[in-house]
Amino acid sequence: MKSVLPLFRCLTSIERNVERCQISITPPNDQVMIQFFCRHGITKTHNLCFQESEALQAVFASHLSPNVLKAPARLLSDMVMHFPVSQEEITLSMTPLRVSLRNYYEGGDDHMKNMYTEMSLHPDEFDYFQIGVESDITFCLKELRGLLSFAESHCLPVSVHFGAAGKPVCFSVEDMVLEATVVLATLIDSESRGPSQPTETLAPTTPSCADAAAAVLPVGSCEADSRKPQDIAAVMELIASSQGSPIINPPALMLLLPQIDDSNKLSVADEACHSATTTPASSTICSLLFRALSSEDNDGCAARLPVLAFHSDEEEEDYTREQSCYT
Amino acid sequence: MKLRGRILDVACLNRFTRVVTTISKLTKVCVLRLTPDNLFFVLSGKVANGGIGMWCELSQANVFDEYQMEGVSSEDNEICLEVTPENLSRALKTVQSAKAVKVKLTKKHCPCLTIAAELPTMSSTSRVVTHDVPVDIVPRRLWHEFKEPSMPDFHVSVYLPPLKTMKNVVDRMKNLSNFLVMEANLIGEMNLKIETDLVSVTTHFKDLGNPPWGDDASQDGGPSHSREPEAMVQARVDIRKLQQFLMGQQVNPSKAMCNIVHERVVHLILLHEDVSLQYFIPAVA
Numbered sequence: 151m152k153s154v155l156p157l158f159r160c161l162t163s164i165e166r167n168v169e170r171c172q173i174s175i176t177p178p179n180d181q182v183m184i185q186f187f188c189r190h191g192i193t194k195t196h197n198l199c200f201q202e203s204e205a206l207q208a209v210f211a212s213h214l215s216p217n218v219l220k221a222p223a224r225l226l227s228d229m230v231m232h233f234p235v236s237q238e239e240i241t242l243s244m245t246p247l248r249v250s251l252r253n254y255y256e257g258g259d260d261h262m263k264n265m266y267t268e269m270s271l272h273p274d275e276f277d278y279f280q281i282g283v284e285s286d287i288t289f290c291l292k293e294l295r296g297l298l299s300f301a302e303s304h305c306l307p308v309s310v311h312f313g314a315a316g317k318p319v320c321f322s323v324e325d326m327v328l329e330a331t332v333v334l335a336t337l338i339d340s341e342s343r344g345p346s347q348p349t350e351t352l353a354p355t356t357p358s359c360a361d362a363a364a365a366v367l368p369v370g371s372c373e374a375d376s377r378k379p380q381d382i383a384a385v386m387e388l389i390a391s392s393q394g395s396p397i398i399n400p401p402a403l404m405l406l407l408p409q410i411d412d413s414n415k416l417s418v419a420d421e422a423c424h425s426a427t428t429t430p431a432s433s434t435i436c437s438l439l440f441r442a443l444s445s446e447d448n449d450g451c452a453a454r455l456p457v458l459a460f461h462s463d464e465e466e467e468d469y470t471r472e473q474s475c476y477t
Numbered sequence: 478m479k480l481r482g483r484i485l486d487v488a489c490l491n492r493f494t495r496v497v498t499t500i501s502k503l504t505k506v507c508v509l510r511l512t513p514d515n516l517f518f519v520l521s522g523k524v525a526n527g528g529i530g531m532w533c534e535l536s537q538a539n540v541f542d543e544y545q546m547e548g549v550s551s552e553d554n555e556i557c558l559e560v561t562p563e564n565l566s567r568a569l570k571t572v573q574s575a576k577a578v579k580v581k582l583t584k585k586h587c588p589c590l591t592i593a594a595e596l597p598t599m600s601s602t603s604r605v606v607t608h609d610v611p612v613d614i615v616p617r618r619l620w621h622e623f624k625e626p627s628m629p630d631f632h633v634s635v636y637l638p639p640l641k642t643m644k645n646v647v648d649r650m651k652n653l654s655n656f657l658v659m660e661a662n663l664i665g666e667m668n669l670k671i672e673t674d675l676v677s678v679t680t681h682f683k684d685l686g687n688p689p690w691g692d693d694a695s696q697d698g699g700p701s702h703s704r705e706p707e708a709m710v711q712a713r714v715d716i717r718k719l720q721q722f723l724m725g726q727q728v729n730p731s732k733a734m735c736n737i738v739h740e741r742v743v744h745l746i747l748l749h750e751d752v753s754l755q756y757f758i759p760a761v762a
Contacts, residue, residue, distance in 0.1 A: 231571065232571045232606055232608075234567060263561075264611065265564040265567070265568070265609060265610050265611060266585065266586075266589075266608070266609040267568070267606070267607065267608045268606070268607045269604060269605065269606040269607070270604065271602075272603070274601075274602050275598055275599075275602060275604070
């Protein structure tokens, strides 16, 4: 993303000069071409190399979470503002009477010297408050700050779905043109045990570009050393592509993956999360694969990967391809 | 030992926060002394601190609307805590909009100064924020190190130029040299000088005025009477210490003075409303 960002950085000059922006991939090259068609007949072309890589997927059916909070991004920002920027991890507690945030430190020598902060809110402050199980979840605050500042700048409400400690927590924002989800692992046990599990962001999704000929989606299989292919599962949250490819409801998608059965899906998520946290390459996980809707899908490596945004005229072919992944 | 205080006035909370923030910029750790009437932030001039001494005094009545304090014992009715002022500053900054802020001495995982506040919200409910700032209790046998410093026998006392101007000058001088000479005389002139092999730079300030300490102030009898008014008294100090002092100031003080003991120490005094801050920078050879 570091190569892509500078191209879009100067919004004012883009608004003034650029008439059209086209993003495309030509199959023979490993390159993404971003073209700005500007005034006065000027065309700026940027070619960026990309590498296909495997991304981690978060298997998390957020609609099944027992606890749900919805609030304007501003409220959540106000909550986390009480904690220092250097605060790594934070514990969110939910009871029928209160939602509270505390900072979290792993046990250590300077345990005594840390400043502890706690803030709690009444459930009425939230736009939506659903409590299924009283829980304390501990997750990485730094990852959340990014999403919150994004949501706040767009004035979007944020939804939080979570369950008991150890199950992932899902933060999502939704707009007319985009849907963004951040799934974070949480510590299994709120009382810290010896080596704590690093919390990770798995497969953050990105907004789809309105003018793009392609749909943006995180695609890939879970990178797990000891996992068998059967354990690979697809992301449950889907992004509405601008071309209107069908959105598959998660339960329907589950049926397409014969080896995974419903009762195990959340535990697979845990295992996926655990394995994700232990694989060496899991520290930064984000992989995008641009796929033009009309392109031929004859890449050898792509054939192995489940595709989520189904090509509107090639559904059957994709289904068959997916089946072959798991046999 | 017991401490319970409540700050209800927004202006008082604001001012207290600013004082604590200034202190946090001057030192990482300091001692907070609480007596029935006052609060003191103290840094004793030990070698470990680079010889820097600091004494900041404010009256508790101008901070707290309610204040209950019970010291270590009835004869030693005060509380002496070692605290990281940055933690305190951070905690206070987040509760600026509160209707009431409670400050208590508590024992959680360790002795703590707990800052608790209720923050107003759009709905009728309120948010509760609690910060536990860890502190170390200073034992009585060490209290003598944190006594109010006596006024040094200064040779010259002069009002300081606007701190912002001084800061600009010192910031630029810092690039050239590690040491700076501060000198002043009895006719309200002050110079800041640096000297290196390649260059020497001097900034002159005139018409600053000399504070009237009076004859009974500790201007030592012999030498000062025979000292000519234009004669400069100087002290060479580590420029970073002076810069640190100037960087920390958030408000323009109503009075800012500098006392110099020839080649011994620079004593800076700032007064703002009812808060006084004294800063001692030792001279180096």
